[in-house]
Amino acid sequence: MKKPTIKDVARLAQVSVSTVSLVINEKTSVSEKTKTKIQIAIKELNYYPRRIARGLASHTTGNIGFILTDDHFSLVEPFYTKIFLGTEFEARKHNYYILLTTVPTKFDQKKSIPRFLLEKNVDAVIMAGRVPERLIEIIIEMELPVILVDYYNRRFKTAAVLIDNIEGAYQAVNHLIHSKHKKIGFIGGDLKHPSIADRYDGYKKALMDNNISLNKNFVVTHELNTSIPTGYNAMHEILKKGDWPTAIFAANDAMAIGCMKRLKEEKIRIPEQVAIIGFDDIDADIQIEPHLSSIRVKKEEMGAIAAKQVVTMIKNKKHISEKILAPTDLIVRASTKSNSNL
Amino acid sequence: MKKPTIKDVARLAQVSVSTVSLVINEKTSVSEKTKTKIQIAIKELNYYPRRIARGLASHTTGNIGFILTDDHFSLVEPFYTKIFLGTEFEARKHNYYILLTTVPTKFDQKKSIPRFLLEKNVDAVIMAGRVPERLIEIIIEMELPVILVDYYNRRFKTAAVLIDNIEGAYQAVNHLIHSKHKKIGFIGGDLKHPSIADRYDGYKKALMDNNISLNKNFVVTHELNTSIPTGYNAMHEILKKGDWPTAIFAANDAMAIGCMKRLKEEKIRIPEQVAIIGFDDIDADIQIEPHLSSIRVKKEEMGAIAAKQVVTMIKNKKHISEKILAPTDLIVRASTKSNSNL
DNA sequence: ATTTATTATCGAAACGTTTCGAAACATATT
DNA sequence: AATATGTTTCGAAACGTTTCGATAATAAAT
Numbered sequence: 001m002k003k004p005t006i007k008d009v010a011r012l013a014q015v016s017v018s019t020v021s022l023v024i025n026e027k028t029s030v031s032e033k034t035k036t037k038i039q040i041a042i043k044e045l046n047y048y049p050r051r052i053a054r055g056l057a058s059h060t061t062g063n064i065g066f067i068l069t070d071d072h073f074s075l076v077e078p079f080y081t082k083i084f085l086g087t088e089f090e091a092r093k094h095n096y097y098i099l100l101t102t103v104p105t106k107f108d109q110k111k112s113i114p115r116f117l118l119e120k121n122v123d124a125v126i127m128a129g130r131v132p133e134r135l136i137e138i139i140i141e142m143e144l145p146v147i148l149v150d151y152y153n154r155r156f157k158t159a160a161v162l163i164d165n166i167e168g169a170y171q172a173v174n175h176l177i178h179s180k181h182k183k184i185g186f187i188g189g190d191l192k193h194p195s196i197a198d199r200y201d202g203y204k205k206a207l208m209d210n211n212i213s214l215n216k217n218f219v220v221t222h223e224l225n226t227s228i229p230t231g232y233n234a235m236h237e238i239l240k241k242g243d244w245p246t247a248i249f250a251a252n253d254a255m256a257i258g259c260m261k262r263l264k265e266e267k268i269r270i271p272e273q274v275a276i277i278g279f280d281d282i283d284a285d286i287q288i289e290p291h292l293s294s295i296r297v298k299k300e301e302m303g304a305i306a307a308k309q310v311v312t313m314i315k316n317k318k319h320i321s322e323k324i325l326a327p328t329d330l331i332v333r334a335s336t337k338s339n340s341n342l
Numbered sequence: 343m344k345k346p347t348i349k350d351v352a353r354l355a356q357v358s359v360s361t362v363s364l365v366i367n368e369k370t371s372v373s374e375k376t377k378t379k380i381q382i383a384i385k386e387l388n389y390y391p392r393r394i395a396r397g398l399a400s401h402t403t404g405n406i407g408f409i410l411t412d413d414h415f416s417l418v419e420p421f422y423t424k425i426f427l428g429t430e431f432e433a434r435k436h437n438y439y440i441l442l443t444t445v446p447t448k449f450d451q452k453k454s455i456p457r458f459l460l461e462k463n464v465d466a467v468i469m470a471g472r473v474p475e476r477l478i479e480i481i482i483e484m485e486l487p488v489i490l491v492d493y494y495n496r497r498f499k500t501a502a503v504l505i506d507n508i509e510g511a512y513q514a515v516n517h518l519i520h521s522k523h524k525k526i527g528f529i530g531g532d533l534k535h536p537s538i539a540d541r542y543d544g545y546k547k548a549l550m551d552n553n554i555s556l557n558k559n560f561v562v563t564h565e566l567n568t569s570i571p572t573g574y575n576a577m578h579e580i581l582k583k584g585d586w587p588t589a590i591f592a593a594n595d596a597m598a599i600g601c602m603k604r605l606k607e608e609k610i611r612i613p614e615q616v617a618i619i620g621f622d623d624i625d626a627d628i629q630i631e632p633h634l635s636s637i638r639v640k641k642e643e644m645g646a647i648a649a650k651q652v653v654t655m656i657k658n659k660k661h662i663s664e665k666i667l668a669p670t671d672l673i674v675r676a677s678t679k680s681n682s683n684l
Numbered sequence: 685a686t687t688t689a690t691t692a693t694c695g696a697a698a699c700g701t702t703t704c705g706a707a708a709c710a711t712a713t714t
Numbered sequence: 715a716a717t718a719t720g721t722t723t724c725g726a727a728a729c730g731t732t733t734c735g736a737t738a739a740t741a742a743a744t
Contacts, residue, residue, distance in 0.1 A: 003462065005700055015724085016723065016724045016725070017700095017702095017724090018703080018704095019722085021701070021702060021703085022722095022723090024702095025702080030722070030723085031722060031723090049700080050462045051462065052394055052461075052463065053701040055394040055397075056394050056700080056731085057701040057729055059729075060702095078420065081420075092442075092443060095457065097441040099439045100440070115437065119390060119391070119392060119404075120392045121394065121404075286629055287628055287629055347729095357693075358693065358694045359694090359730095359731085360732080363731070364693090366732095367732080373692060391731070392729090392730060392731075394729090395729070395730035395731040396731050396732070398699050398700065398701085398731070399699055399731040400733085401699075
């Protein structure tokens with residue numbers, strides 16, 4: 001026997017098709033009596049409306065598009081994968097499915113527009129990571145609700161979910177201070193990078209709140225990037241100055257690892273002589289000796305927040321352009337365990 | 343200006359709507375002349391058919407459902423996540439989107455049927471891991487193409503993508519043999535587990551092919567599970583017998599790790615005195631000392647194969663019920679590096 | 685030149701809903 | 715009792731395609 005349609009329900013309940021539609025969509029203005037009559041018919045026939053038919057009639061798809069650039073996706077660190085999974089999970093709670101796609105970094109207006117946009121097959125779009133400006137523009141022109149995750153572009157007034165870099169850095173430095181450190185260095189690499197700048201601000205704020213004055217000898221922020229060698233060089237530079245800090249906050253784990261490398265060469269013990277904490281909580285943190293303390297970004301939560309936001313936009317037919325900061329977690333490992341705790 | 347429809351194209355090209363449809367769907371029996379005329383009109387108007395409209399008319403969705411149980415999904419090891427990503431990537435190549443969902447392990451016929459099935463919103467289904475039998479049944483009744491990944495149930499004659507356990511084990515043991523080992527142990531835990539049984543077969547086959555006779559003193563397969571303690575106990579048992587193997591193949595990495603633990607207690611050096619290789623290539627392999635050699639399963643490829651199979655089924659309107667074995671990779675790390683190679 | 689087979693195009697129905705304005709009904713107001 | 719007001723139900727159009735049987739145009743066979 002074929003799958004029943006709304007007509008079958010209407011017939012069985014002895015009402016019109018439109019009335020059945022009203023109760024399916026939980027519109028008011030249906031009397032209790034006919035409502036229950038219809039609900040019984042629905043149960044009886046085991047009826048469930050087809051997504052595609054309602055879609056055509058209501059200009060609605062039940063899908064949310066998720067876009068990231070191909071390079072972001074194939075990274076070793078599953079950063080964006082986790083964001084995606086967070087989105088996926090949250091969307092499902094609200095009865096939306098996620099259509100995932102990647103776009104080439106070298107975006108081509110003619111060829112790389114995601115199919116779900118051309119086919120009008122999504123009700124909103126979530127974009128993760130640095131994404132082509134032109135693409136953002138196109139989506140805005142389509143008047144779809146949009147939110148960016150872990151990226152922001154001031155040219156557009158879109159909503160965004162961003163890492164709370166200031167707060168995360170603050171947590172890291174605060175942790176060091178509570179472990180009785182007073183001479184705390186900062187290795188930032190490239191301060192032009194917006195998130196590094198924020199982390200530097202968090203560092204300074206933590207010091208200030210604890211009445212510790214900033215010692216420029218402990219700070220290196222003039223490099224060109226934020227890689228392992230950068231951390232290595234920065235540590236070297238600090239050591240050269242003679243006045244050694246007892247703890248280092250590196251603005252990411254890569255630099256923290258470079259930094260540890262240099263210290264090990266000098267046979268400086270971690271954390272006894274110099275404690276170290278990084279930022280990002282990458283997998284390598286527990287492969288290095290001693291295990292590296294770090295600040296963890298709640299990636300799944302970032303994705304979930306994004307989903308929640310676009311769902312609200314869809315429901316309210318009103319675009320939001322709020323920037324939301326996702327919380328961070330302090331992860332304490334051996335590299336900052338104070339002696340007294342060992 | 344509104345998005346153009348097929349009618350606009352027909353009007354501009356001075357043909358009927360149905361003819362336009364024919365060229366969109368690349369049906370034959372359209373003369374070259376009118377075909378190009380229509381194609382020009384399509385370009386001109388920047389027309390792209392709406393997925394949802396074609397869906398309603400053609401009883402087709404362009405979606406593939408991906409189902410796994412909730413417990414599988416939240417595992418620490420991102421095994422199924424990787425399978426999913428492989429599926430996703432391959433499906434996109436064929437112009438399908440994946441709708442992901444989880445079902446509760448304690449499946450409830452009334453409540454836990456995935457929404458995309460009720461809504462008739464997928465053209466085929468991929469299921470990963472051990473999935474409720476009743477659910478498989480339901481999907482088969484719907485006559486949707488199905489494939490199972492990393493699971494098989496003989497009650498149904500579905501297609502399946504499975505790990506090539508025999509070949510993987512063979513690779514592992516063969517590697518040990520080529521490293522000049524002749525006394526090779528097998529730690530299997532629970533032989534009732536089908537994949538363990540297969541790995542045991544691969545072990546025996548490798549020995550046989552190299553004219554090494556099986557020494558029962560080196561084999562432990564009578565435990566109840568396949569965990570770290572099992573590996574620990576098994577190693578203990580083997581050591582007690584006095585006749586020590588020079589290498590161990592553990593049927594999974596967890597047992598291999600337990601095994602290493604016991605050896606370390608005895609101050610037996612790995613790999614100098616006893617080499618060890620596991621199976622699964624879990625993350626922990628590179629957190630343990632020495633790093634554990636293992637057999638890697640190509641998870642993304644498993645997902646991709648599954649996608650490819652269901653797409654073929656959809657295209658050919660013909661169900662397949664073939665079992666496909668996914669290849670494995672030998673990953674050599676410190677735990678089996680022969681001395682000569684150091 | 686006429687009939688037959690083949691190819692190209694078309695018109696209209698169908699797919700299964702939602703939506704909108706009108707009709708029917710019920711209740712309150714005069 | 716008649717009118718106004720509010721609530722519930724309905725019929726029909728609309729959404730944008732595909733599909734199918736019929737017709738028109740062309741080529742092949744007699």
